[in-house]
Amino acid sequence: MDKREIKVMKKILNMNDNIAKELRQELAKENICLINLMSSPGSGKTTIMEKTAAELEKNICVIEGDIQTTLDAERIANAGIQTYQINTGPFGGDCHLESSWVKAAIAEMNITDTDIIFVENIGNLVCPAEFDVGAHVNAVVLSVTEGEDKPLKYPLAFRNSQLCVISKIDLLPYLDLDLDKLISNIKNINPKMEIITLSAKTMKGFSDWIDFLKK
């Protein structure tokens, strides 16, 4: 039975990868950059999106992935950004987004003149990393409250990303976190990772994120 399960899973992954590849090419042709944000629940992705809307002089859209509720989408829409909510199911729905859903969401959005589409993936450091959603940039958002060891314990998300945003640095004075150790753990898993430290509350370091997006 195990063998059969793996067979099915492989088929799904292949299909997902093919759609992701096509989507990435189609968006590149239209000069649209797709950025996939992955993190644990509560890392501050939505707050970062709200502040990005205010600070970045580019046209952005956000695709919100949640198992249920439209809470995050409402926050983003209130910040004046076009938002599309993907809910993966009422009770214990899918724990990740797939490229076909992202593609279907984009097809229903008005993306004329859009520069960047963000995907706020489902709050989960494990499963989203296994599914290519067609992004040009994969980013992990990691809050300083989560501890130094997370890159070692959830390596796939860090290995498959080009950028790590270390968030909530305003809390550093109240934590025992060793930031240098966290950064060295990230670099051990992915030596090429670009790392930005920021607080969306005090806005410290936020300009580094905005500069990254301008590129």
Add this chain to the structure above:
Amino acid sequence: MDKREIKVMKKILNMNDNIAKELRQELAKENICLINLMSSPGSGKTTIMEKTAAELEKNICVIEGDIQTTLDAERIANAGIQTYQINTGPFGGDCHLESSWVKAAIAEMNITDTDIIFVENIGNLVCPAEFDVGAHVNAVVLSVTEGEDKPLKYPLAFRNSQLCVISKIDLLPYLDLDLDKLISNIKNINPKMEIITLSAKTMKGFSDWIDFLKK
């Protein structure tokens, strides 16, 4: 193809539930309570376990679930507790524990005179909630840094648990969190949920957790 996938998944879930039920009954006969701790990465489960070892006058064991590394198991073992590490796979391994693995781990442990076996499930608020590991008590650990909305966004973990431990309350002065709102969101999802607020750093509220375990 979708239909086939669901069929396989259902079979696995049925098998998992049957093993979980048997395990729960076997442990009850031996007066051993199995407690399954579920949370996001970095909620403080391991620190709570370390402090519990020092404060609770009962014989406890811990089964550590991680995708990889034995970092948490080493911390628990250093606290003088018998620990069994389940690693679910080298790269992007399984995102939850299943009852058969917990059963196999217990079979290899010395559980004579044990009162409580804790399962530190994989750091993930989504998938572990879908798999009964055979526990008598399911508990969610939620750090105050994660925000008020998490019970609404990840309802299954809250619906399937009897206890919610709200951790890291020493950080409340530095956060915008509305604790009453968080508690009311938990109660909306699961009106019968027992709720304990604590800090494993300052030990505030920790005696409530110890009292819960003594029952």
